[in-house]
Amino acid sequence: MSSTVTATPTTQSEHPVVLSPERSKLGLLRPDHGKSVIIDWLTTVDHKKIGIMYGAIALFFLLVGGLEALIIRTQLAVPENDLISAQRYNQLFTMHGTTMIFLAVMPLNAAFFNFLVPLQIGARDVAFPRINSFSLWAFVAGALVINFGWILQALEAMGLFSASGPTEGMNDFVPAMGWFGYAPITGIKFTGAGTDFWIMGLQILGIASLTAAMNFTVTIVNMRAPGMKMMRMPVFTWMTLVTSLLIVFAFPAITVALGELMFDRLFGTNFFVTAGGGQPILWQHLFWIFGHPEVYILVLPAMGIISEVLPTFAKKPLFGYPIVVFSGAVIGFLGFAVWSHHMFTTGLGKVATAAFSLLTMAIAVPTGVKIFNWVGTLWGGRVRFSPPMIFALGFVWMFMMGGFSGIMHSSAPADAQQQDSYFVIAHFHYVAIGGIFLAVVSGIYFWLPKMIGKMWKGNLSTWVAIFSTVGLNVTFFPMHFLGLLGMPRRTHTYLEGFGWETYNLVCTIGAYILAFGILLLVVDIIRCFRSGEPAGNDPWDARTLEWKTTSPPQVYNFGKTPIIHARDALWEDKYGPENRKCGEQAEDGHGIHMPSQSWWPLLASAGFIPLGLGLSLMQAGVPFMGYFAIFGLCLCTVGIALWAIEGPGGYHLHPKKDA
Amino acid sequence: MTEAYDIPLPEVDKSAENEKYHTFVNLALILAAITGVELVLVYLPFHTVFILSTLLALSLFKFVAVVAWFMHLIYDKLLLTLAFGTGMAIATGTYTALLILLSSEDVDHDVITGVLGYF
Amino acid sequence: MSESASSEHDSHHNLVVGNKKLLMWLFLGSDCMFFGTLISTHLIYRKLYPEEYDPTQLFSLELTSFSTFILLMSSFLMALAVSAMHKGELKSFRRNTLGVIFFGLIFLGCQVFEFSEFVHLGLTLQSGTFGSTFYLMTGTHGCHVAIGVFWLTCLLFYSYSGKMDAHESAIDVEAAGLYWHFVDIVWILIFTAVYLIEFIGKTGGAAH
Secondary structure, three states: OOOOOOOOOOOOOOOOOOOOOOEOOOOOEOOOOOOOHHHHHHOOOOHHHHHHHHHHHHHHHHHHHHHHHHHHHHHOOOOOOOOOOHHHHHHHHHHHHHHHHHHHHHHHHHHHHHHHHHHHOOOOOOOOHHHHHHHHHHHHHHHHHHHOHHHHHHHHHOOOOOOOHHHOOOOOOOOOOOOOOOOOOOOOOOOOHHHHHHHHHHHHHHHHHHHHHHHHHHHHHHOOOOOOOHHHOOHHHHHHHHHHHHHHHHHHHHHHHHHHHHHHHHHOOOOOOHHHOOOHHHHHHHHHHHHHHHHHHHHHHHHHHHHHHHHHHHOOOOOOHHHHHHHHHHHHHHHHHOHHHHHHHHOOOHHHHHHHHHHHHHHHHHHHHHHHHHHHHHOOOOOOOOHHHHHHHHHHHHHHHHHHHHHHHHOHHHHHHHOOEHHHHHHHHHHHHHHHHHHHHHHHHHHHHHHHOEOOOOOHHHHHHHHHHHHHHHHHHHHHHHHHOOOEOOOOOOOOOOOOHHHHHHHHHHHHHHHHHHHHHHHHHHHHHHOOOEOOOOOOOOOOHHHOOOOOOOOOOOOOOEEOOOOOHHHHHHHOOHHHOOEEOOOOOOOEEEOOOOOHHHHHHHOHHHHHHHHHHHHOOOOOHHHHHHHHHHHHHHHHHHHHHHOOOOEEEOOOOOO | OOHHHOOOOOOOOHHHHHHHHHHHHHHHHHHHHHHHHHHHHOOOOOOHHHHHHHHHHHHHHHHHHHHHHHOOOOOOOHHHHHHHHHHHHHHHHHHHHHHHHOOHHHOOHHHHHOOOOOO | OOOOOOOOOOOHHHOOOOHHHHHHHHHHHHHHHHHHHHHHHHHHHHHHOOOOOOHHHOOOHHHHHHHHHHHHHHHHHHHHHHHHHHHOOHHHHHHHHHHHHHHHHHHHHHHHHHHHHHHHOOOOOOOHHHHHHHHHHHHHHHHHHHHHHHHHHHHHHHHHOOOOOHHHHHHHHHHHHHHHHHHHHHHHHHHHHHHHHHHOOOOOOOOO
16 A cells, blocks of 8 residues: 555645546556546445435336336326326336336345435545445446337337347337246246346346445444444434345345346247246246335335434434344344235145245334334424424324235235235335435435535425325325225226226325425425535534535545444433543644545446346347447446456545644 | 556465465365265265255355355355345355245146157 | 456555455355355256256266366465465466376366366257256356466466566465366366266266
């Protein structure tokens, strides 16, 4: 390292020291300290910039997924509507689910992980900054591959493109088999290249998630500031750790399942092909072995956000901190033992059904414990109804409603009635929108001032809360009744006379109310960016370390690494006794060591785009796509090799004493 | 280049490494011997259940031995055992359950056999 | 696989184990699920179709036992190489690593030979579920071995570049070693669960 670190003058000069980029071990100039903003963001290894990019891209896909949902709801507004065809409807609900789960909620969570975790534990960056950059760009590559089908579908609609080769005559270029991709419909005999885009895109997103999750586990275990013991960590950081471990251990199942499916489609193997003895039920098992932990991967970070917001605005430490942490871990662990409750109606046998039923009910216990702890936190507190708090309170209520219908599903006989009906849709949208979405909005209202250094203006947030909460209830509450009346999921239209018409119309109206609420949220975010009011270090009188530093934080986060003596470190620092205030680590005279930026993670993940697109387009009969895929693989390998050879580098910063 | 600069590595005790050498040699011999025993065992006319459980026990022993000594897990921090053990435990539990869940009786062999039997 | 920066050195007071080592073990924990899925896919289809296939007609236990032995011994040499690195003995490291690479190549050679034999005998990737699961599982394992050989070769070349400091690179070698041992233990399981089990109660079936 000594050879690659910039030798900055050791004397503290009055003028800012001009840093110039160093050469890496490859002999190339590192992209540090450049003038170009674009290059700076493309090659950044700063967890805060990476977090902001995750957030921006995820919000974009949230709008895309929302638009898809609106088209779906418009189609269903009246019986026998022919706004869109059945095929287009299938594509829309598939992409709505896939987009919302993998391209909106997971990266939104990743945005919070990236921005907050190093700040909350008093670190300068994550453990592996370049892997962090790789995870972000691999996510972007996966998102592009999975959505590329829309371009082909548009060309097909204009009569400019049609499938030949292995999928000749099958012109569905956007995935259309549901986000769970049940076999055998994913077989090459039944669906076209859309399925290939879905397989390749998901595989790339899986790699992105896995690398990010391992990175964050190591960061949280190893990079904590002195005195930040595990049981002093903010609950959000704890939930990040549990979520990361869930990703680490759950994603390989879907990686292998997708690989097997890819082999079925590309090389004619028989993993899920019934004609060759393959068992579609195995796909269901493998998918849900991943899929159920995935549900907790989505929701645990939301619980973490709520556990940060409620105590701050109730002016009370979190009630039963160790129990909240422990419950989160138990939810994560039990999440691996309940996958078959998605498959009660496949005929698992009495013993298995009873076992999975019981385990599923058991998960309600730690979840309920958490809700009681949140309520306990509010009890006797000095509650301030600031925007983040309003959404957090909404979360507790709405998430609980989703939980109640979830409990109903855990009973196998009841589930047999509700399976594949709108009741299930009502359940998981209460959890997803009433739970995760409200928590994420609460998080945005809470932390955006920290991220950009500007404070919210006006009280548009109240209207966002009203419209989104009313909208989600008007949309999804009637779906419980629709489900109980027997309306099946995933059908593009329905006949008159089943008593479904009114409910469906109400749902559609609700969807537009909700969409208006989200539109207001976007407007409010833009207004916040244009706001001239500085946020200050600690606008909410908050408890955790991220509010100790400037808004937005300096590139090195903390001028001097804090030393922690208690949980709720910042409150103790502000209001606690002398022996619990934060200390500061003495400078070692070398300045702050910063990691160098790098092109290679970007190059390595860019290779995924030709790899994924090549293999998928090959299936649609586009010539030379096999070579294109090999080119992508080479790009990946070269990127990783150069990344390994260049050496991490790094340079030293000397912040002014008062910074 | 690495974290070696960042973390002061513990001073290497050469005699400990030399002791490890003997452990490694012994272990390698034992592993080779077990593989031989396994190979012979399947040909011996013992009861199927006996052979099966012995084979499983032997391979489990080999597995644990390599992880513990060759991979240094018993010399290392407990945290690493937890990281690996969690993955191993989840994998074992999940796939044992899955193997029990799926049964040959659920398959219509008369229908399936027609399309199989390639060799 | 790639070398990464530990971004700083002044807040390592909670450091439990090295970043890279922890990352590697997490990856191996994750890989347990990965190979668990592959092996169990194979076992599930064997369980579902017990009579439809008779792999004892194909498998040569002598060959497989030999490659198992080879892989175990390579693991032994790998342990010595890591140990040598900790002692700062570059020469011993090179000798042992060369041995590991050599044994790894023998194992791959055995696998290529085995695959071509099987294809000759009529078992292809498309042969029912057995062909699919067998080839994907053992092939994925073979890919892991090949990646390990490539990784160790890179380290070996690096050790000749003159830039390698035994003290500094010990963790890189150890990470590669952990990966190599893991590939070995996966094979230990495959040897028993996929090969040996088939021969129980079918003595004499391994005649070729």
